[in-house]
Amino acid sequence: MRRFLVIFYVFGFTAMLGGGGFMTYNLRFLIVSEKTVGTVVSTSEVRRSKTDIDLQRRNNVSTIDYSSNVLDVEFFDISDNRHVVMFDISEDTFDIGERVPLAYRFRTPEDAKMSGFRRMFLGPIILVFFGSLFWFVGKLGFVMLE
Structure with a gap:
């Protein structure tokens, strides 16, 4: 059970970081362009x-x-x-x-x-959303095991 929670936690955290990185890159591109x-x-x-x-x-x-x-x-x-x-x-x-x-x-x-919201930001927002769900499930599982 613990291994399953670790996988959820790490996958969710990685997806959140990746989505946030894509969002930051696109936002910086729009600011300087x-x-x-x-x-x-x-x-x-x-x-x-x-x-x-x-x-x-x-x-x-x-x-x-x-x-x-x-x-x-x-x-x-x-x-x-x-x-x-x-x-x-x-x-x-x-x-x-x-x-x-x-x-x-x-x-x-x-x-x-x-440029446009859907082309530049929808994918990273979906990645952050699902990553946060996976991270939350992993974190909640660790709390409940203690």
């Missing part, structure tokens, strides 16, 4: 395949086909230089001409990111 709005200039659907090898039976290989959307987004930086950045996304569909919020660092506008 320039904000702008880009325009989607082209979209295309790309078919990809992922090969999984079963480690139990090394000769059993399975291939999974999936599709993702590739967007080319055009924006102008604060010096009015034109940049086109490609984003590989799988969950959203955008139309040509649609405006997209972007954030970029002044020295590296080619590394622009789509």
Whole structure:
């Protein structure tokens, strides 16, 4: 029982730290970055395949086909230089001409990111939430064992 609680405690604490680190990184990026709005200039659907090898039976290989959307987004930086950045996304569909919020660092506008709460903070918040649940269950178990 104690080993089970230690696993919950350590996993939860690690997930909380990881989620907090991702959140801090994205927040720092937004604070020091320039904000702008880009325009989607082209979209295309790309078919990809992922090969999984079963480690139990090394000769059993399975291939999974999936599709993702590739967007080319055009924006102008604060010096009015034109940049086109490609984003590989799988969950959203955008139309040509649609405006997209972007954030970029002044020295590296080619590394622009789509800014928005869901894209930058939802994943880390979910990680912190579930990590805190696991940590709490582990901590509560230790308290109840004493």
